[in-house]
Amino acid sequence: MPYEVQGVIARGKGEPVSLETVVVPDPGPGEAVVNVQACGVCHTDLHYREGGINDDFPFLLGHEAAGIVEAVGQGVDTVAPGDYVILNWRAVCGNCRACLRGRPWYCFNTHNAKQKMTLADGTELSPALGIGAFLEKTLVAAGQCTKVDPAAAPAVAGLLGCGVMAGLGAAINTGGVTRGDSVAVIGCGGVGNAAVLGASLAGARRIIAVDVDDRKLEWAREFGATHTINSRGADPVEGIRELTDGNGADVVIEAVGRPETYKQAFYARDLAGTVVLVGVPTPDMTLELPLLDVFGRGGALKSSWYGDCLPSRDFPMLIDLYLQGRLNLDGFVTETIALGEVEEAFAKMGRGEVLRSVVVL
Ligand SMILES: NC(=O)c1ccc[n+]([C@@H]2O[C@H](COP(=O)([O-])OP(=O)(O)OC[C@H]3O[C@@H](n4cnc5c(N)ncnc54)[C@H](O)[C@@H]3O)[C@@H](O)[C@H]2O)c1
Numbered sequence: 506m507p508y509e510v511q512g513v514i515a516r517g518k519g520e521p522v523s524l525e526t527v528v529v530p531d532p533g534p535g536e537a538v539v540n541v542q543a544c545g546v547c548h549t550d551l552h553y554r555e556g557g558i559n560d561d562f563p564f565l566l567g568h569e570a571a572g573i574v575e576a577v578g579q580g581v582d583t584v585a586p587g588d589y590v591i592l593n594w595r596a597v598c599g600n601c602r603a604c605l606r607g608r609p610w611y612c613f614n615t616h617n618a619k620q621k622m623t624l625a626d627g628t629e630l631s632p633a634l635g636i637g638a639f640l641e642k643t644l645v646a647a648g649q650c651t652k653v654d655p656a657a658a659p660a661v662a663g664l665l666g667c668g669v670m671a672g673l674g675a676a677i678n679t680g681g682v683t684r685g686d687s688v689a690v691i692g693c694g695g696v697g698n699a700a701v702l703g704a705s706l707a708g709a710r711r712i713i714a715v716d717v718d719d720r721k722l723e724w725a726r727e728f729g730a731t732h733t734i735n736s737r738g739a740d741p742v743e744g745i746r747e748l749t750d751g752n753g754a755d756v757v758i759e760a761v762g763r764p765e766t767y768k769q770a771f772y773a774r775d776l777a778g779t780v781v782l783v784g785v786p787t788p789d790m791t792l793e794l795p796l797l798d799v800f801g802r803g804g805a806l807k808s809s810w811y812g813d814c815l816p817s818r819d820f821p822m823l824i825d826l827y828l829q830g831r832l833n834l835d836g837f838v839t840e841t842i843a844l845g846e847v848e849e850a851f852a853k854m855g856r857g858e859v860l861r862s863v864v865v866l
C-alpha cells in the first residue's frame with residue numbers, strides 16, 4: 506500500500522511553499538522508504554523555490570535529513586528496516602568512468618529512486634536533489650541511505666546530508682586544506698561555517714572568515730575562525746592579503762555563489778593557491794576575468810559538489826568525531842521547527858538569523 510503523508514511543496518517560482526498530501530509508493534527494486542526524523546533547511550531549497558535550479562515545478566523540498574528505514578524493496582541488502590541512516594544525494598553507481606577509475610566521489614551516474622512520489626491528484630513531484638525530505642516518509646534509492654551511529658541525534662546527523670558536508674568537504678576534500686595552511690572562507694552561512702570548521706579540523710594556521718553579517722562572523726569564531734572581516738565596510742581582498750603577510754590565502758572557499766564574491770576569492774588567494782566554489786550560482790550569472798591573471802596566478806580553480814564526499818566513507822567517520830566531542834556539529838542547529846514552518850525559516854535565512862533551521866518530525 507502506498508503511504509499518504511504530509512510534505513512541503515513549492516508549486517511555482519517564488520510562491521510560498523505549502524504543506525500538502527504526498528503519495529509515496531512502496532519501495533521497488535533497489536529502493537527504500539525512510540521515516541524522516543529531521544531535515545535541515547538549506548539555501549538550495551530556497552534556490553529551487555525561486556526557480557534558480559530548474560523549472561521542474563512542483564518541487565518536493567528538503568534534502569538534508571536523517572531517519573529510520575521503514576521498508577526496502579527487492580534486492581536491497583545494504584540497509585534494512587530499523588537502520589538509522591543519513592540520506593545522501595550522491596549514491597554512487599560503481600560502474601561509470603569516474604567510479605571505475607577509483608574516484609567515486611565524482612560519479613557521473615548517481616542513483617535516485619526510479620518511482621515517482623506524487624500529489625494526491627497524481628501530479629509527479631520533483632524531489633530536491635533527488636531526495637525530498639520535508640516529508641514524513643520519503644522514497645529514495647537504497648544507496649542514498651548511509652548507516653551511522655544512532656547515538657547522534659537526527660537534527661544534528663541530518664546536516665551532514667548536505668550543507669555541513671558540503672562545507673567540511675570543500676575545505677578538506679576539494680581544497681585539500683592541511684596543517685599550516687592559510688584559509689579564507691567567503692560567505693559564512695551553514696555551508697561556509699562548515700568550511701571554517703573543516704579548515705580548523707585539518708589544522709589550518711589562519712582561518713579568515715568573511716561575511717556581510719556580524720552575527721555570522723561571531724559564529725565563525727566558534728567554529729575556529731582566527732580572523733574575521735565584515736566585507737560590507739571593507740575590501741575583503743585587501744583584508745585577506747593583510748592577514749597573510751601580503752600574499753593571500755593558500756585556499757579560498759567561496760560559499761555564496763555570486764560572480765563578485767568569486768572574483769574576491771580569485772584575487773584573495775596566494776600565487777599557486779586554490780579557489781573552491783561551493784556556492785551555487787543561478788543560470789543568469791556570468792564571470793569575466795583577465796585570462797592572463799588566470800594563467801599568471803597559477804594554482805587551481807575548483808568547484809565542489811557535496812564537498813567531494815563519499816558518504817559511506819565520510820558520514821560514519823564524521824559522526825564518530827562528533828560523538829567523541831571533536832567536531833562541533835551542534836553549533837549549526839540554530840533552531841528546530843515543525844514541517845509547517847519552512848517558509849518562515851526561508852525568511853529567517855534571508856535575514857541572516859540562522860545557520861540552520863531544522864525540521865523535526
Ligand atoms: N556545492 C554544494 O554541494 C552545496 C551544498 C549546499 C549548499 N550549497 C550552496 O552554498 C551556498 C550557501 O548555502 P548556505 O545554506 O550556507 O546559505 P546561507 O544563506 O545560510 O549563507 C550564505 C551566507 O553568505 C553571506 N553573504 C551574502 N552575500 C555576501 C557577500 N557579498 N559577501 C560575503 N558574504 C555574503 C550571507 O550573509 C550568509 O551568511 C548556497 O549557494 C547554496 O546553494 C552548495
Ligand SMILES: [Zn+2]
Pocket residue numbers: 597598599600601602603604605609611612613614615
Ligand atoms: Zn559512478
Ligand SMILES: [Zn+2]
Pocket residue numbers: 547548549550568569667668
Ligand atoms: Zn543543500
